[in-house]
Amino acid sequence: MTLTNPATLQFNQVSYQYGSDTLAVDDINLLIKPGNLVVLVGPSGCGKSTLLKLVAGLIQPTWGTLLLDGTDVASLPPQQRQVGWVPQSYALFDHLSVADNIAFGLRMQGVSRKKRRQRTENLLELCHIQALAKRAVNELSGGQRQRVAIARALAVQPRVLLLDEPLAALDPQLRSSLRSNLVALLRETGVTTLFVTHDQAEALAIADKIAVLQDGRVAQYGNPETLWNQPASAFVARFISHADIVEAHRIAADRAEIVPGLVAHIPGDTGHAQTITLALRPSDLQVAAQDDQGVAIVALASEYIGAAYLIQGQIPNGPRLSFFSPHPIQCGATVPLQMRAQANIAVIES
């Protein structure tokens, strides 16, 4: 029995306006291939949930078209779209058992009891929750509830699965351990998935492709490595890699000086402009071994992040920059800062 039926999902110049003046989604063009896991990421209010509602059919595009396997879905009501939805709260039926929650949608579709039972058993197995079949859902842990919610969404053989911040309700430790289980499960089902989060680390960790949304528009759509190494704008660089955006002076085709003593190697094919804008990530910089090997920076703030300290500093008469240090640095202390040899600096504008 096929458990999913993955579709191509295409947004063609899709816009959505709430009322007469809130343009929540603005001219979205995205092509999502069958079986891909695409993460929609962006700050609060950028239009992530509105995009999910458009795919689910809860709202219709104000302009543009939404295609499932090449067919415009405008005339299809939500129940005929074969779109599975897992809301942030999971919205399980607390008074029903795990198995009955999973079979609920099938019963609504008039699927025979025998087929319902077989499909429910397959989904219990796929989601590794066979042992919980008879339990009431209000007796389950957060991670177990999440699996039931996904099994329930998969029951109707979705062509697309929509996950709205599926890890948000879990505590941080559980969150990272369940993340890999969840992704393994999604890979196993092969379903085309749109996954919403506002957490860039989560997006980088799990996505085939990431769509970074900014004010209802797609700021960049690409695989995690491309977004990290070649951000299309300062917004994407800040959001995806916590980069500092700085102006630099080109001193050769492949080198740019940020301040005297701090020179970045840049790709050699970025034009000839003298003043260029660079994205410097904390991992591109390091504290130099000797004072005369780098530029002086004054530490302003220090945060212990486990493997290192994340330091924010100010170069006198220069930019503020963040960098990692293996040792704590007192606020107010001055240290020499240099570019890492293997730093791969992105040019935002040239």
Ligand SMILES: Nc1ncnc2c1ncn2[C@@H]1O[C@H](COP(=O)(O)OP(=O)(O)OP(=O)(O)O)[C@@H](O)[C@H]1O
């Ligand atoms: N029902 C509504 N009526 C009017 N405006 C709305 C409605 N729902 C959302 N908006 C507005 O549309 C824009 C996009 O909202 P949306 O909920 O899609 O963002 P989001 O990225 O999912 O945000 P969050 O991460 O906070 O959930 C926001 O400006 C929001 O205020």
